[in-house]
Amino acid sequence: MLRYKWEDAVRFWNSKKGEDRERVQTRSRQKQKFTHTAGSKSFACVAETEELLSGQKFGRLQLFDITHRKKDGFPMTTEAAEIMMQAIIVEQIAQLKAEAASREAEVQRKYEELQLQLKAEAAARETEQSRKHDALQLQL
Structure with a gap:
């Protein structure tokens, strides 16, 4: 993975939108x-x-x-x-x-x-x- 893509991904994961998505995905996984x-x-x-x-x-x-x-x-x-x-x-x-x-x-x-x-x-x-x-x- 290119360095700039990795940095973008880390920024997204640490953003509010990324954290919200993680919560949704965690709930979805628990419902499986x-x-x-x-x-x-x-x-x-x-x-x-x-x-x-x-x-x-x-x-x-x-x-x-x-x-x-x-x-x-x-x-x-x-x-x-x-x-x-x-x-x-x-x-x-x-x-x-x-x-x-x-x-x-x-x-x-x-x-x-x-x-x-x-x-x-x-x-x-x-x-x-x-x-x-x-x-x-x-x-x-």
Whole structure:
């Protein structure tokens, strides 16, 4: 850092405006519910890095999981652990709903296929009956 920039920064920190900003930032930091492990990297950069490494898109909950774990793999706080558990449950529910919808669609498809098959068989029987009837009419 250049000397004149450093001196400007020190002057700002010691000014009334700088002290006011420090108080606001301290209060904001105290209000934070969760601390993250991303450091100075933005969450967007973390997400992009993870997406490049894994080759798949990351959602908000997955990004939360990545940025709120310690190096040993444990969550930063119990609140973060609770959110991660809720995220897992929500993901499982969504997966079950998707599977149920898929099964329902398959049942509907098979039902419609069976209806078409029954209609075709009924039409074939009707045609056969009509042919037999016409043959009997010719004999009389």
